[in-house]
Amino acid sequence: MSYIVQEEEFNTITIQHTREMLKNAYDAVNYVEAWDWLKTFNEESFMLSQNPLIWKITEAMEKLGYTGHSGYSFGYTMRAMEFLAKHGKDNFLIHYAKSSPY
Secondary structure (H helix, E strand, C coil), X not given: XXXXXXXXXXXXXXXXXXXXXXXXXHHHHHHHCCHHHHHCCCCCCCCCCCCHHHHHHHHHHHHCCCCCCCHHHXXXXXXXXXXXXXXXXXXXXXXXXXXXXX
């Protein structure tokens, strides 16, 4: 099961704001090499997590240019990355191309 999403595959996510958030988070998780951690994430909340990787991912998101998260959008985005890590690219693209709260 692959979690490698090509640049052009993000274009299947039709809502631009959602696409930008998810692509930025994807790049940030890659940057800090957190995919294995996300595969085993079992805490109730990303927002309340005390794991240092959360701070590294957040800092990477900002470094890579996205600074507009609310608490809700951060949680949504990180759950999407968790979904990708646990269920693979194909399921991620199917689910998130059709589903967006934005």
